Amino acid sequence: MDNNVAIKVENVSKKFCKTLKKSMLYGLVDIGKNILGLRTNSGTLRSDEFLAVDNVSFEVKRGETLGLIGPNGSGKTTLLKMLNGIFWPDKGKISIRGKVGALIAVGAGFHPLLTGRENIYVNSAVLGMNRHEVNKKFDSIVEFADIGDFLDMPVKNYSSGMFVRLGFSVAVHCEPDILLVDEVLAVGDSNFIIKSLNKVSSLIKESNMSLIFVSHSNTMIKAVCKKALYIENGICKKIGNAFDVVEAYEADCLEKRKSLRYKDKYQRIKSRHDAGIDRILLLDKDGREKTTFKIGDFLKIRAHVVANIPLDDPSIQIAIFDEKGECILSQISKTDNIIFPAIYGKAYIDFAIPEIPFNVGLYPFSVKLMDGSLIDTVDYHVKTNYIAVESGGKSGFNGKLWINGKWKICNA
């Protein structure tokens, strides 16, 4: 193995069993075979077994940071556990250079009845420190965890944040050559997250530590990692520059959510039978119908109106929501001081957005047709359509919006 390589994973697979009883049986068989010195043919699948990690290969150099992303149950944690040696691959080979520190579940070794002080000693030992090291680093561990007077209180009384802080503090004080972190920072408050990331980054700089980082926060992956690996159903779908990989992952997620939205309940409140919005279309700058756009694209929302009786003083409201359901934009033609002529027969009303300012994501929107006053609803399509926004090279680092702001640096 090259001197610079900290982790080398070659064609690694891991299988699990779906049923408990079969799992017990297979366990016995495998143990029996191991004792007798027989091969377990672990590469082949028996009935009810499936591959949690399937033929994954990658390399992490010293001082390098790799993010693992993918949906729940894609095999991220299994991969991490194999890197930690908690269980071995069924196929392939993993080579690790140096001491591994793992934060797969923070405080996994904590005994609820023991005090923080007692648990620090136990946990440090379990994570591979010796007596001398713990004594030396004890104060620093406590200081970093910032648990104050709680140090001598049983950890079962700790808040989940304090629990994580203490666990994290112990783990980073092990001074590992390779740190494996599994979605554990999610519990801490923002101060602690910043403090932890600073600590991790200083370990990377000072002692050339390698980091493997699992997170569901794409922002965090982009911020922390240079490289990323996107895994789904145990298969490595993409590996490379973190920004590119996150973009690919986001695009896939978007695709999935789009298909999910079709199953959503179509909600339309139509209060009149003689008039209404017939169709809602999304058009690009060439007038082609689309649902997926890129950030910064031209977009036109077109509402086809059919009126069998004259609609005097019609107005349209467009409200765009984010995926959490929060309204990020709501505009009414009338309050924008646009007065439409009466509609009789067929007509369409356009709402053009010159540059889509939304960050990558799915944006459901509502269209409401009113006549006369703003409380006279003719037809109301509640989130029946959505705009899907892809990155297309530019995207906000996080946040909901991306605007075409102009950057400039000047010597002052």
Add this chain to the structure above:
Amino acid sequence: MARIVTYESDNSLKKGYFSIFLEIFDEIRYNKWLTFQLFKRDFFGTYKQSFIGIFWAFIMPFFSLGTFILLNRSGIFSIGDIDTPYPIYAMVGISFWQIFSTGLISSSNSLAQAGAMITKINFSKKSLVIASMAKTTVTFLIQSILVALLFIFYHIAPSIGIFLIPIVIIPLMLFVIGLGFILSLLNAFIKDVGNGLSVIVTFLMFLTPVLYAKPSTGMLAHLTKFNPLYYIVSAGRDLVLKGVISEPRGFLFSVVMSFVIFIIFLFIFHLTETRVTERI
């Protein structure tokens, strides 16, 4: 340059049996402090939320002892021929027996109890099994205080052979740890093992002449001949009370057996411990 570790399936097979042996003992030695910490965790964790705490170790033998005295006095059960006051005889026997019984139960539960810890952190699981024995040892030490009090009460002095006790305790502990290795593995993913074990241990207690003298006739006498636990427990008791081991051949055989069991099961444990974590 840091050491390279590789993980592959059937890892151990590729290394050869001899190097595995060295690896095992290196691992145990290297993890001494870890074992001690796990012991502390286990020990304090058990007794923290309790007023009486460690003194439970006094109470348990009292009850077994009391039951036997009661059964004996009522003529239901005959203790047999013994030449020391029964409470001392029984208490010494129980102390040794408890190394076996509590040791076996706590060591066989050690992996299952650690649960999340072993599926989330990679550390030496051997330490976990060994640490579960340490609690048993402390219980034994505390019970020896009880024994000492009994000696004072009856104005009897123990034999000088009491200093040879380690030659009984070490094989006994190895025997228990050895069994603990294999049972904890099995118990980790087949819960029947743990449940069955507590039944069997109670049963063995009645089967082994701990609280009564070795019968000279009948089926039990015959069974006792092949009961290594009897030889070890009675050797310990002989040393404390008389200073000589009355059945040295049986004892020696049991000692050899203990060592063999320890080595074999330690080896098996080492080969298969990672298999178990993935099934917990």
